[in-house]
Amino acid sequence: MIELGGSGAEPLEDEDPRRIGPVPLIGRLGAGGMGRVYLGVHEGRYAAVKQLLPSVVAEDKDFLRRFGHELDNLARLPEDATAPLLAGDRTARPPWFATAYVPGLTLREALEAHQGPLPTAALWLLLREAASGLAAVHALDMVHRDIKPSNVMLTLDGLTLIDFGVARAAEQSQLTRTGMVVGTPAYMSPEQASGARRSTGAVDVFALGSVLAYAASGRPPFGDESGHGVLYRIVHEEPDLDAVRALDPELAEVVAACLDKDYEGRPTAAELVELAERHGPFTPPLWPEAVTAQLTERAAFAERTPAVPPPPEEPEAPGSSEPVPTPPAPEKRGRRTRLVPVVVPVVVVTTGATLAFTLLPYTFDGERAGPNPSAPVTASADAPSESAGGSAKPSPSASASSSKDAKKPEASGSPESPAAAGAEGAGADDGGTKGDGGDDSAPDTDKGTGSGSGSGSGSGSGTVTEPPSTGGFTLRNAESGQCLTASGGAGYGNVSGGDCAAGAAVWSLSGTSSGAYRIVHRTSGNCLSAYGSMHSATCGADTSQEWRLGSGGTVILTNNGRCLDHARPSGMIMTRACDGSAGQSWSRG
Structure with a gap:
């Protein structure tokens, strides 16, 4: 038995795995309706290992897409913004990832340890640390979108933001699917609650204001229920900041500015860092005594050399030298968040913690049709493609899903190593949460839909002829007139519509053994x-x-x-059911 004292973890239960991927597990850090977070050991250090429940993978495709998007987000974030990624496998069933173990307490746990709201000095420090983390996220044009007490972890050194499961690049943050937005009701901004506009860093600033009010009073400023009442108050009423004003009038003014219903009136995260710095210096111990005592225990645990548990023994059958596999433990189905429609002036919400909910009226912006005014992109499904570096023939020994089946253009200069998947530590602490499934660009593995058999010429069943010429090509959208572009370096980049003359708009094709193609960005590879x-x-x-x-x-x-679609009016690049519309027609240039 490995000693877990001071770690914050509970012993593994009978149904828990003893290893996820290459990571041996020693305890359970948290569990919810969608996934579990374990304490593991990875390459000589403690790790928080997050894994979806098998039932979620089988039944909840939206949450599976959210999980994949969380990996993408974490691959982009600097280590000072969240716990660094250690390992992960998004293709595993169920998928998982591991981050460095954070020896900290959530803000909710800190208030419980302190037996009440935090003192003034700790509140200004909380503001500085959280705003500093958000400033780093916003500098990457990303938005967290779910800042709340359970996603703010206090440490001896300061503070760490966790759970980027519903984060989104700013230019892609308007909707998860048409009519869907996400967040935790008590900490949502008015624009999130009403769906009035796409998410920007201002939604995180609003949520931070609510978190500060919670830390100063023990309750969020608009109430802590998850139904329509709190959303109505966020949109239409003023926050309750009496407890904050009694504690520190200046801090109350800052919180009120963060909670401005007009997003343009809120300070930026960088401005909040400057405001908080004026109330320093902040010297150890940074937090109240009771909080610091627990943080010290966790830090001491993290400094110990992890003991790697031995692999489980496999029993042998009587009279046989062949090992008999241990039968798997019965699957314990996770509690699914139940969808409860509640009519309010602007939204229908679900109960729970982090929510996805539908706006009223629910409309689709993809119902457009018309003739295809542009020449089609054509390529041979049998002939090898060509790139700037020469012929790219499919490898007969590679599988369709293997990384070896794509031959990149030699001119691209892209690395061969896979991109970091990105991970987050203790994001499953809020019970059954219903999160962001990503936008409609995510693949839907239900084979019965989106087959492209709709009216028009977008079925994808027509004859394809000629591969793009050597030297690369652009893909111009017939409806928007813009070309498919990508930004960012090797490993990860955003895609959007942009200037067809820009170097970021040049692509080439690389054949696969299945007869399909990979579309390779010439600049990043x-x-x-x-x-x-x-x-x-x-x-x-x-x-x-x-x-x-x-x-x-x-x-x-x-x-x-x-089909690849330049969606209107959002302007997002996504995949949608093929419908023959101009937004799904791309011509080669």
Whole structure:
């Protein structure tokens, strides 16, 4: 038995795995309706290992997409913004990832340890540390979108933000699917609650104001229920800041500015850092005595050399030298968040912690049709593609999902190593949470939908003829007139519509053994990927990088038959059911 004292972890239960991937497990840090977080040992250090429940993988495709998107987010974040990634496997069933173990307490746990709200000095420190982390996230044009007490971890050195499961790149943050937004009701901004506009860093600043009010009073400023009442108050009423004003009038003014219903009136995260710095210096011990005592125990645990548990023994059958596999423990189904429609002036919500909810009226912006005014993208499904570096023939020995089946253009200069998947530590502490499934660009593995058999010429069943010429090409959208572009370095990048004359708009094709193609960005060497949100990623890093070129200029994701679409009016690049619309027609230039 490994000593867990001071770690914050509970002993493993009978149904818990003893190893996830290469990581041996020694305890359980948290559990919810969608996943569990374990304490493990990875390469001589403690790790927090987050794994989805098998029932979620089988039944909740939205949450699976959210999990994949969380990996993408964490691959982009600097280590000073959250716990660094150690390992992960998004293709495992169930998928998992591991981050460095954070020897800390959530803000909720800290208030319980202190037996009440934090003192003034600790509140200014909380503001500085949390705003500093958000400033780093916002500098990458990303938005956390779910700042709340359980996602703020206090440490001896300061503070760490966790759980980027519903984070989103700012230019892709308007909706998860058409009419869907996400967050935790008591800490949502008015624009999140009403769906009035896409998410920016201002939603995180609003949530931080609510978190500060909670830390100063023990309750969020608009109430802590998860129903329609709190959302109504966020949109229409003023926050209750009496306890904050009684404690520190100046801090109350800062919190009120963060809670401005007009997002343009809120300070930025960087401005909040400057405001908080004026109340320093902040010297150890940073937190109240009772909080510091528990943090010291966890830090001492983290400093000990981890003891790696031995692999489980396999019993042998009587009279046989062959080992008999240990039967798997019965699967314990996770509690699913139940969808409860509640009519309010602008939204229908679900109960629970982190929510996805539907706006009223629910409309789709993809119902557009019309003739295809542009020449189709054509390529031969049998002939090898060509790139700037020469012929790229499919390897007969590679599988369709292997990273070896893509031959990158020699001119791209992209690395061969897979992209870091990204991970988060203790994000499953809020029970059954219903999170962001990513936007509609994520692949839907339900084969019965999105087959591209709708009206028009977007079925992808037409004859394809000629591969793009040597030297690269652009993909111009017939509806927007913009070209598919990618930004970011090797490993990860955002995709969008942009200037066709820019170098970021140049792509080439690389054939696979299945007869499909990877669409390779010439500058970064990344492949167009629809795993999680639409983005570019290291070729072979995931299973949603194979495309076929269909009739009518369609570009079709092979694993679900959905078409590449420059969606209107959002302007997002995503995959949708093929409908023959101009937004799904791409011409080669």
